[in-house]
Amino acid sequence: MVRIQRYLRQVLPHLLGFAFAAITTCSAQQFLPDDPLTRTPEVGAVRKTDVQDINALYDFAHNSFHYKSPAATDSLGVNTLGEVPDSSWFTNRDISSLSVEALKTGGRVHGGPQPPYTVVAAKTEGVSTGFRLRDARGRLFFVKADPPSNPEMATAADVMGALFLYAAGYNVPENYILVGRREEFRLAEKATVQSISGKNRRLTTGELRQLFDRIPREPDGRVRLMASLSLPPKIAGPFRYAGVRSDDPNDLVPHQQRRDLRGLAVLFAWLNHTDAKGENSMDTVEGEGENARFVHHLLDFGDSFGSDSDIAKDPRHGQEYIVLPMTWSRMYSFGLHPTDWETVHYPQEMKAVGNFTAAAFDPLAWKANYPNPAFVQLTPLDGYWAAKRVMAFRDEQIRAIVEEGQFQDPKVVDYVTRVLEARRDAIGRAWFRQVLPLEGFRIVDDHLAFDDLAVQHGFASPSRYQLSWFVWHNEAQRKDEVSTSEVPALPTTLKSLAVGSYIGCRIALEHTDKRSVTIYFRHEGDNWKLVGISRTIA
Amino acid sequence: MRIQRLIQFAMLLMASSIALSASALAQDAGVTNDSASRAQAVAAAEEEKAKHLKPQEPPRGERKFDHIEKGIIDRLFNSNGPSLKFGGLPTGGGFSLGPQYTRQDLLADHLTWNTYFVGSTRKWYGGESSLDLHDLANGHLELRTDGGYQNAASVWYFGEGPNSSKSNKTDFDREFTTTHFSALGHFFDQKLAVGYTLGGLLVHVGPGDLSGTPTTQQLFTEADTPGLTEQSNFITGTTTIQLDLSRAGFSNPEGLQLEADDSQFFDRSGHQANFHLLETQATYYLPLTNGIRTLVFRVRNETAFPEDHQVVPFYLQPTLGGPDDLRGYDRYRFYANGNSAATAEYRWSISQTLEMAIFGDGGNVYERPGLIGFRDLRGDGGIGFRIKNKQASVMRFDVGFSPEGVRVWFVFNDIFGKFSRIF
Numbered sequence: 009m010v011r012i013q014r015y016l017r018q019v020l021p022h023l024l025g026f027a028f029a030a031i032t033t034c035s036a037q038q039f040l041p042d043d044p045l046t047r048t049p050e051v052g053a054v055r056k057t058d059v060q061d062i063n064a065l066y067d068f069a070h071n072s073f074h075y076k077s078p079a080a081t082d083s084l085g086v087n088t089l090g091e092v093p094d095s096s097w098f099t100n101r102d103i104s105s106l107s108v109e110a111l112k113t114g115g116r117v118h119g120g121p122q123p124p125y126t127v128v129a130a131k132t133e134g135v136s137t138g139f140r141l142r143d144a145r146g147r148l149f150f151v152k153a154d155p156p157s158n159p160e161m162a163t164a165a166d167v168m169g170a171l172f173l174y175a176a177g178y179n180v181p182e183n184y185i186l187v188g189r190r191e192e193f194r195l196a197e198k199a200t201v202q203s204i205s206g207k208n209r210r211l212t213t214g215e216l217r218q219l220f221d222r223i224p225r226e227p228d229g230r231v232r233l234m235a236s237l238s239l240p241p242k243i244a245g246p247f248r249y250a251g252v253r254s255d256d257p258n259d260l261v262p263h264q265q266r267r268d269l270r271g272l273a274v275l276f277a278w279l280n281h282t283d284a285k286g287e288n289s290m291d292t293v294e295g296e297g298e299n300a301r302f303v304h305h306l307l308d309f310g311d312s313f314g315s316d317s318d319i320a321k322d323p324r325h326g327q328e329y330i331v332l333p334m335t336w337s338r339m340y341s342f343g344l345h346p347t348d349w350e351t352v353h354y355p356q357e358m359k360a361v362g363n364f365t366a367a368a369f370d371p372l373a374w375k376a377n378y379p380n381p382a383f384v385q386l387t388p389l390d391g392y393w394a395a396k397r398v399m400a401f402r403d404e405q406i407r408a409i410v411e412e413g414q415f416q417d418p419k420v421v422d423y424v425t426r427v428l429e430a431r432r433d434a435i436g437r438a439w440f441r442q443v444l445p446l447e448g449f450r451i452v453d454d455h456l457a458f459d460d461l462a463v464q465h466g467f468a469s470p471s472r473y474q475l476s477w478f479v480w481h482n483e484a485q486r487k488d489e490v491s492t493s494e495v496p497a498l499p500t501t502l503k504s505l506a507v508g509s510y511i512g513c514r515i516a517l518e519h520t521d522k523r524s525v526t527i528y529f530r531h532e533g534d535n536w537k538l539v540g541i542s543r544t545i546a
Numbered sequence: 547m548r549i550q551r552l553i554q555f556a557m558l559l560m561a562s563s564i565a566l567s568a569s570a571l572a573q574d575a576g577v578t579n580d581s582a583s584r585a586q587a588v589a590a591a592e593e594e595k596a597k598h599l600k601p602q603e604p605p606r607g608e609r610k611f612d613h614i615e616k617g618i619i620d621r622l623f624n625s626n627g628p629s630l631k632f633g634g635l636p637t638g639g640g641f642s643l644g645p646q647y648t649r650q651d652l653l654a655d656h657l658t659w660n661t662y663f664v665g666s667t668r669k670w671y672g673g674e675s676s677l678d679l680h681d682l683a684n685g686h687l688e689l690r691t692d693g694g695y696q697n698a699a700s701v702w703y704f705g706e707g708p709n710s711s712k713s714n715k716t717d718f719d720r721e722f723t724t725t726h727f728s729a730l731g732h733f734f735d736q737k738l739a740v741g742y743t744l745g746g747l748l749v750h751v752g753p754g755d756l757s758g759t760p761t762t763q764q765l766f767t768e769a770d771t772p773g774l775t776e777q778s779n780f781i782t783g784t785t786t787i788q789l790d791l792s793r794a795g796f797s798n799p800e801g802l803q804l805e806a807d808d809s810q811f812f813d814r815s816g817h818q819a820n821f822h823l824l825e826t827q828a829t830y831y832l833p834l835t836n837g838i839r840t841l842v843f844r845v846r847n848e849t850a851f852p853e854d855h856q857v858v859p860f861y862l863q864p865t866l867g868g869p870d871d872l873r874g875y876d877r878y879r880f881y882a883n884g885n886s887a888a889t890a891e892y893r894w895s896i897s898q899t900l901e902m903a904i905f906g907d908g909g910n911v912y913e914r915p916g917l918i919g920f921r922d923l924r925g926d927g928g929i930g931f932r933i934k935n936k937q938a939s940v941m942r943f944d945v946g947f948s949p950e951g952v953r954v955w956f957v958f959n960d961i962f963g964k965f966s967r968i969f
Contacts (some may be wrong), residue, residue: 038850040584047588052596060602072609086586156735157793205626205651212654218685245602254603260588285739322796323836324898332897339902343839343894350835506948 034312038485039530039539041511048055048095054300060245060253061287070378072331076323080387083267085260088528088540093465096258097304098177098268100321101199103400108408114174120184121149121235123192130201130211130219133379137222141235148238151186153231153319159224160360160420162310162317164235164413168424169309171409176275176397177268179305181290183230183235184500185414187230189360190220227416239305244291246526251382253291256302264381271394271433272306274439275375278431279397281312282325284376284383313424314354314362322361324347329378359443360420367431371438388442388545394440396447398432399465406432437467443455443543444523446515447523451536452496456513472518477502479529480510487512507533512540522546557663558560584860597701626650631662633958635670636682636698636968637868638877642666644673655682656954669755672696687918695720696968700756702878705766706860706920708911710880712950716764717754718774730786737790745782747969751861773859778817782969784809787850794937796837797895803829807965811862816857819859821852829962842891845961848870849884849915858883862969864911864925869955870963874908874926874948880912893932901932901939906945964965 022201064420083200094100121143131138131150138152154162172178200210223231249269251258258440263269276284276319288308293300310317316325327349347369355361372391376383415421445461456475462468477499502511509531516524528540572645591941605611622630631646644664652659656679661674664715667957674694678821699719704710730741751774785808792801794879806826813819834841848864865874871887887909893901908925926948932939941954942947 020853040582042583042585044585045588047585049592051589052592053598055599056601058601061604063604063608063612063615065615067609070611204655207651209651209654215654218681221684224599251605254600256598258592260591260595271786290661319794319796322898323838324796324895329895332900335896338894338896342892342904343835343902346838352836354836430756444822481949489834 039088039482039528043351043539044089044091045093046100047520048085048093050096050258051483053303054256057242057244057255057302059243060247060291061245062248064212064285064287066405067285067287068119068330068378071381072329078385081265083181083270083387083390084091084262084265085323086267086393089538090393090541090543092177092266092268092271094245095265095268096302097179097213099179101175101177102270103175103397103405107337107406108404110406111175111405112169112276112412113170115180116150116182116184118147118182118237120235121147121186123188125186125188125193126196127193127211127216128196128199130215137219139216139219142186149184149235150238150263151236152234152317153223155222156222158315158320158359159363160232160318160413160415161313161315161362163232164415165312165315165362166308167228168409168413169281169312171276171412172279172401173306175409177504178272180309181239181305181307183309184235184237185412186233186235187226188233189230193231195289207374226451227536229424234310239290239292240294242293244293244302246286246289246307247291248270248286248381249383253302253517256291264385266382267383267390267393270390271397273376273380273386274371274391274394274398274435276312276376276383277326277371278428278435279309279312280314280321280431281309281375281457282316282321282375283308283311284380285378314364316362319358319404320354323354323363323417324351326374326376328366341512355423358417358420360417361414361423362485364424364427366434368429369431369434371431371435388439389543391441392445392543393440395435396445396461399440400537401428401432401438401463403429433467436465440467441463442523442546444515444521444525446518446525449527449538449541451498454503455468456496456498458515473515474518476514478512478514478517479505480512482510505531507531511536512537557582559713574933578811586591587849591692591937594938603951605914624648631664633661633676634664634697635666635672636701636966637870637957638701638738639670639698639733640667643669644671653679655892658875669699670697672698685736686732688732690728690730691726693725694739694900696724698719700754700759701767701861702759702876703762703799703860703881706771706863706881707913708924712876712879714765716760716765717877718861719750719752721750721752724748724969728784739786739788739790741786743784743786746969747780749777749779749783749861751777765878771860772857773817773819773861776815776817777811777861778815780807780819780969781812781814783812784967788964792831794966795831795833796838796938797898797901797934798833798837798840798842798893799831799839799937800833800840801831803831803962805964807967809969811969814855818856819852821850821954823848823850823856823862823864824857824964825864827965830941839892839894841963842889842893844887844889846887846889847918849918851915852883856903864921866909867913869944869957870959870961872909872924872926872948873905873944873955874907874953875926875944875946875950876925880911880924884913884915885911886918891961898935902933903930903932903944904928905930905944905946 017157075448092098120522125141125143127139129140141151156286167183167185170183174180195213195216200334201211226232250264269309290305290307292303292304295301314321316322352365352367354363385418406428410421410424440462446458447461448459450457463470471492476492479488480487490501509530512528514524514526523546524544526542529536530539547563629646631644634641635642639816642664644662646662646889649659658678661675665671672695676692679689701720702717703718705714724747726743728741728743732739746804753763766899787806789804792799792803810822829844832841847949850858851946853856863881864885865878865881866885868877889907891905892920893903895901905927906927908923910922926946928944928946929944930944933941939960947951
């Protein structure tokens with residue numbers, strides 16, 4: 009009986025995935041009237057939730073030693089264009105059109121903490137110094153400090169990371185830089201700290217003083233902290249990068265097959281956010297009664313960029329997993345043949361940067377601290393989707409977010425911006441080679457137009473494309489070839505098709521390149537609507 | 547019931563997915579009802595799942611691990627309550643284990659009480675009870691008192707001086723009963739620590755219990771081995787200065803660490819064993835290739851200064867040899883009133899949790915302070931593995947090669963640690 013239960017538990021997520029696949033992607037070539045879906049309905053109300061915990065040690069050990077990467081499968085939870093519809097996980101924000109002000113604000117709609125600050129508890133989790141406080145408006149903030157060795161590094165990373173990921177489409181907490189005078193911080197009468205025994209006890213003024221002694225000061229003596237506004241309102245614990253929540257009616261796609269979660273591997277590579285574990289996330293329940301829904305957040309970006317929270321980033325992070333299989337060549341070579349990344353130069357003179365560089369950054373080989381079940385299943389299509397989002401950040405937008413790190417030294421802003429630009433371009437170059445990076449398909453004046461992102465970003469010179477037009481019989485899932493040419497004009501026979509008809513076009517490069525894009529349009533009377541895109545990979 | 551519900555849910559899911567696929571196929575064949583939209587199809591699947599929600603649970607493996615962690619591991623390694631103690635005996639005791647009771651939550655986490663008793667595979671045993679008041683004066687002061695007993699049943703002794711013969715290997719039983727009262731101040735952002743420890747030491751030395759090895763009493767006499775038959779009891783006073791100028795690195799610290807201990811021994815038994823022992827060491831960590839490789843150098847000197855017409859009992863003499871200095875030689879291979887040792891290690895990282903090292907050790911012993919120098923140098927070389935956490939070795943496996951043979955060490959410490967005091 010127990011075995012049957014176990015078997016069913018193993019099978020259920022796959023069944024859910026199959027169901028969703030049947031709904032969304034398996035039928036990618038058979039279009040429904042509302043394709044492409046732009047928002048996942050998420051109609052199911054959350055009834056009862058339990059706070060989920062992730063055992064950090066098990067998660068590390070299981071994924072490092074036991075987890076076998078399954079053969080990469082197609083992502084689910086995507087629409088017929090291969091895009092991720094809006095959902096409680098992800099929101100399609102049009103990065104390129106976001107103003108500098110909007111980027112700087114991000115999701116920070118409630119404003120930063122207001123003095124005086126009342127410390128209500130000391131932080132016992134994680135490696136960096138921290139505590140919880142309530143501001144003058146009674147709002148609860150989780151507060152973290154920089155390590156004395158690298159002032160500004162971790163606090164800036166937490167703020168910048170949240171802003172970049174928010175702009176990219178994810179849910180993140182509101183993270184602010186808090187610079188305040190020591191006397192603005194008071195100890196609440198009932199402030200607590202978790203004792204070694206695990207029980208809460210009173211936090212004393214002496215302990216608070218000691219805590220503040222460890223916090224680096226600004227030149228004018230003020231303390232600098234990162235304050236993260238407590239997520240509203242009901243916490244349900246972190247999400248896992250595998251499986252589904254059994255108490256969430258709308259969580260149908262196994263997380264390791266979600267494109268938005270797989271694609272995080274590329275975004276995290278850009279930001280060098282190596283601590284990509286489930287524990288650094290949080291599910292909340294928002295709304296009441298029939299409107300209660302899970303919302304999935306990413307948390308804790310203090311180990312992004314050049315920061316490892318309590319120390320500058322270990323150069324190995326991002327390059328290799330913490331636990332490696334026995335590497336005999338490294339053993340018998342006595343370490344005399346360093347790899348590229350071992351010898352790169354880090355800006356030691358800029359402590360606020362930590363160890364952050366674009367040198368020896370290989371976007372396709374970047375790794376989190378230990379295998380992440382979603383990241384190890386990243387496919388070229390997932391990578392391409394995420395790379396598009398990374399490449400959408402313009403130089404001035406990157407700078408605007410980096411400025412929100414509030415570095416004292418403008419050289420640090422320049423440096424971090426330059427590195428992010430270089431890493432962004434490396435990501436574009438790498439992932440835009442994996443597929444034919446054509447976007448923006450439209451039929452205007454009976455001519456097909458599109459943009460080659462590789463050309464647009466200067467990674468490739470303009471190419472000549474071969475266009476193979478066909479009529480698509482949606483109900484039969486069959487195509488009738490019409491013509492092939494290099495001319496983007498719509499073949500005459502297609503122009504006369506009835507409203508509701510489907511046509512398609514396979515676009516390939518002229519030379520022997522395996523990459524191609526097939527696009528599908530539906531005739532909607534006065535225009536042709538793009539309803540489907542499928543791509544082949546290199 | 548639970549299985550029935552699971553099966554029911556699985557069947558419904560399969561049915562709904564097939565139905566949804568079918569409706570998707572059918573929509574262009576004229577089925578234009580409402581359910582033929584993508585959004586409604588997804589919504590239907592969500593509604594279906596909503597009927598079969600169940601509480602979120604960790605995966606089965608994690609639940610089992612949780613159970614083991616909470617039920618067994620946390621109890622065995624409980625940092626606040628009864629637990630198992632590993633180690634706790636002087637080097638050479640073998641694998642040791644025993645019960646321990648710790649309270650770290652006393653006086654608002656400022657007082658730690660620890661009591662343990664351990665026995666080892668070599669039949670050594672010992673115990674200690676301590677009270678440690680820490681984080682006083684805003685983290686600047688630590689006060690400690692302890693009382694302990696150790697019975698090292700088979701400590702090796704080869705005779706005194708640099709020319710002691712390996713073939714004269716003997717063993718003796720060393721019983722130390724100790725008590726200490728100490729104060730340690732931390733200054734300059736914890737970089738400087740200065741302290742004083744007042745202690746008492748009761749000694750008993752007897753024949754060792756190692757079979758096949760003669761006892762020290764069989765081969766040596768009181769004349770050539772002071773303290774062999776007449777043991778003293780001591781009042782001890784130790785001044786400690788530690789200056790840590792290093793900073794955290796990726797595999798090892800980076801920079802200089804200095805330590806000096808001076809221990810005064812006042813013989814309270816009238817056996818003319820008044821002396822003081824000065825121990826100094828400097829360790830320098832030089833990071834290479836962004837700290838992924840490290841060169842470590844350590845020089846160390848331990849010299850005992852007997853007062854006029856006084857002696858240093860052999861059981862308190864500095865020794866050389868073993869996993870912490872001359873790794874190609876036996877433990878306690880060389881006894882004398884003074885020794886110098888230098889070690890160089892080149893460490894390279896295999897992964898973030900495994901490091902390898904090649905090393906060379908050199909050192910000599912001398913009979914009185916005036917003979918300090920390079921005569922009678924002994925050296926060795928070797929290779930080792932270290933299982934790491936972020937900064938320190940958790941375990942190390944060293945193989946040392948010397949003219950006296952090959953020695954293999956599997957120990958749970960960092961070779962470049964602080965002085966460990968046995969008295």
